Amino acid sequence: MPVLPPGLTQESFDKALDEFRAAIGAQWVFTSEADRASYLDPFDIGDQHDHASAAALAPADVEDCRKILAIANRYKVPLWPVSMGKNFAYGTAAPEMRGSVILDLKRMNRILEIDEQMGTAIVEPGVSFFDFKAELDRRGSRLWMSGPAHSWGSVIGNALEHGVGYTPYGQHAEQICGMEVLLADGTLVRTGLGALEGTREWQAYRWPFGPALDGMFTQSNFAIVTKMGLWLMPEPEGMAGVSIRVPRKDDFRALVDTLRPLRMTDTINAPYTIANGWRQITGGRVRSQVWDGPGAIPQARMEELLAERGDGWWSVIFNLFDSPAGLDLRLDKIRRAFDQGLPGATIDVRRWQQGEPQEPWMRQEVSLAPLGAVDWGGSPGGHSDLGPIVAPLGGRAEQVYEIIERRFLEYGKDPWVGIFGISSRALVFVADMYFTRTDAEETARCRALFRQLCADMQAIGVGLYRTHLRFMDDAAAMHAWGDHALPRLNDRIKAALDPNGILAPGKQGIGSWNSREGTDR
Ligand SMILES: Cc1cc2nc3c(=O)[nH]c(=O)nc-3n(C[C@H](O)[C@H](O)[C@H](O)COP(=O)(O)OP(=O)(O)OC[C@H]3O[C@@H](n4cnc5c(N)ncnc54)[C@H](O)[C@@H]3O)c2cc1C
Structure with a gap:
């Protein structure tokens, strides 16, 4: 069924499409049902057609984008820019407003620079994590990429969405240093030191003269980002992979208070992930294999499942990055902190040093594997996340966790919660709602749960990190x-x-x- 941009007649939209074809080439204007279906959100919590696009355009370069903007302004055609469009759980490539036209930037996929000496890069929107890693490997670079759990997305789209990876450079928006952005009126702007002709320092410093505008173009609709400068991490001399099992549910407050000073002093120098019981028991299975009763998997069954796996109620994983001697010092400090704060915890450590082959726990390989989890709740599966940002204070974190768990149970959902120590001063909770996409009752219940939790979080002054379009x-x-x-x-x-x-x-x-x-x- 054709979909029109709001306020446009079929006739005026057809004219706009003709102009888009003339401007960028007919083969880059997608209007067929099948093409448009590829931009629907496969994980939508509800009818994915609520966010259907009217068409998609794939410009080759900034000039094409400019032409598109001029036409869109004339006809009032809403455009939804995506880089790789793999924003799974948050909308994928679909637009918030039904009838928008997707501006698919995948063809703009050049890696314009990797500066080995400065540890910086400049990329275009269509550069995926797969492409970027391949290019670093091809060059034999000593710089490492920080990627999210799955690698299908784009370096730019992920950083713009405040995405997270698992290295010391894991807060991806913080690695942005200089952007080129195209405003709706066609003005092209370079932020920061990129505004100087012939600069060598565009990617060197984030806080030059005047307002620092990079942040304004993240999670916003103020411009199309056409280039991004980024900082890359030099290959570390060594790594340690740490996994900690914490036996009792009541240990959460002490766990958060034990981790906080370690992260704040940079002893733990990369994001950590705390998983609650529900999040740990998946292990490649689907839910019906472990529980087929009504409502959320009960606590008693959870404890059985965790005991079978030898897991505690909480698990914590993180990697440390340093020289072998530096890792020894960090690990010693971590062990002492846990001996004091949480003596019941068990700590396991793996080590790697430069020159040895890399291993999966290092999370340096590009992969699609994490996407396998989406059928946990039922097939065809979908999921969406509530992402409250919480101070890493035991009492505060416990308050938020208890609200989330109580509401999930009340709404008959497994409280599948990961807690990410992404910065030295903040935890981002990721409370996943898994659902069967074709089950209208379940998806409506998830939407109601999400909105209930928004109200609960607002009532205690907690905001969110990122959300699905809805x-x-x-x-x-x-x-x-x-x-x-x-x-x-x-x-x-x-x-x-x-x-x-x-x-x-x-x-x-x-x-x-x-x-x-x-x-x-
Ligand atoms: C199982 C699973 C695991 C995941 N793990 C992680 C994880 O560890 N870390 C993480 O961060 N995310 C994770 N995600 C979420 C998501 O899939 C990734 O963040 C992904 O990288 C985002 O897709 P993308 O990079 O293709 O961005 P896009 O979909 O291209 O962009 C996202 C949004 O940013 C805006 N945008 C993009 N490009 C531009 C541009 N050039 N100009 C203006 N606006 C633009 C648009 O609004 C767009 O919708 C996970 C998802 C799933 C399902």
């Missing part, structure tokens, strides 16, 4: 301080930069957060 307005509206001064400022910036609202309408609730209240989107 919850972007809800997450933006949670920022209520000062009569929603921050979302209102975002709306004003948007109106100034993109008066026709053609770039990614609805993205992160910018321009839409207060207009659709109370609807189950």
Whole structure:
């Protein structure tokens, strides 16, 4: 069934499509049912056609993007830029607003620079983690990539979404240093030192003269990002893979308080992941293999399953990066902290040093394997995440965890929770809702659970890290301080930069957060 951009007639949309074809080549304008279906969200919590696109365009370069913007402004065609479009769990390549036209940037896939001396790179949007790793390997580079759990996405899209990896450079938005962005009116801007003709320092310093604008183009709809500079990690002399088993559920507060100073002092110098019982028991299985009763898997069954695997209620994994002697010091400090704070914990360590073959625990290989988990709840499976950002203080983390677990159980869902120590001062909880996509009752229940938790989190002043398209307005509206001064400022910036609202309408609730209240989107 054809889908139109809101407010456009078939006739005017057809004219716009003809102009797009003339501008970038007919073969790069996708309108068939099958082509458009490939941009639907396979993991949507509800009818994926709620976020159907009207067409897709694949520009070759910045000039093509400029031409597209001029036409889109004239006809008021909303565009939804994606880099690789593999934003699984958060919308994949689908637009927030039904009827938007996907601006698929995959063809702009050049790795423009890898500076071995400076440890920096400049890439275009279509560079995937697979491509980037292959290029580093091809060059025999001594620089390492920090990638997310699965590698299908793009270096740019992931960093723009504040994505996370598992090295000291694992907070990917923090590695951004300089961008080239195309504004809705066709103006091309280079941020930071890229604004100087002939600069050698574009990727050298993030805080030069004037406002630092890179952050403004992340998780936003203010521009199309056409290039990004990034910092890359020099290959470490050694690594240690640490896994810690913590037996009792009641140990959570002590666990968070034990980890905090270790992360804050950079003793643990990369993000750690805490998994609760439900998150640990999957192990390549599907849920029906371990529990076929109603509601969430009960605590008693969980304890049996964990005992079978020799696991504690909590597990913690992280990697350390240092010279062999430095790793010894770090490990010694970690062991002493756990002896003191959580004597019941068991710590296992693996080691690697430069020159040895790499192993899977190092998470340096590119892979699609983590995507296998999506059928955990039932097939065809989907999942979405609630991502509260929480201070790593035992009492605070326990408060948030208890609310999440209670609500999941109340709504008959397994509280499948991972807690990521992504920075020295913040935990990001990832509470996964797994569902069978074709089960309308279950997906509606998950949406209700998500919105209930938004209200619960807002009530205690906790905000979210990233959401699926369906919850972007809800997450933006949670920022209520000062009569929603921050979302209102975002709306004003948007109106100034993109008066026709053609770039990614609805993205992160910018321009839409207060207009659709109370609807189950
Ligand atoms: C099992 C599983 C495990 C996962 N593990 C992780 C993980 O460990 N870490 C993690 O971070 N994520 C993880 N994800 C989430 C997600 O799949 C990745 O973050 C993925 O890298 C995002 O897709 P992408 O890079 O293709 O971004 P895209 O889909 O290309 O982009 C995401 C969004 O950013 C905006 N955008 C993208 N490019 C541009 C541009 N050039 N200009 C303007 N706006 C743009 C758009 O709004 C777009 O929708 C996981 C998902 C699943 C299902």
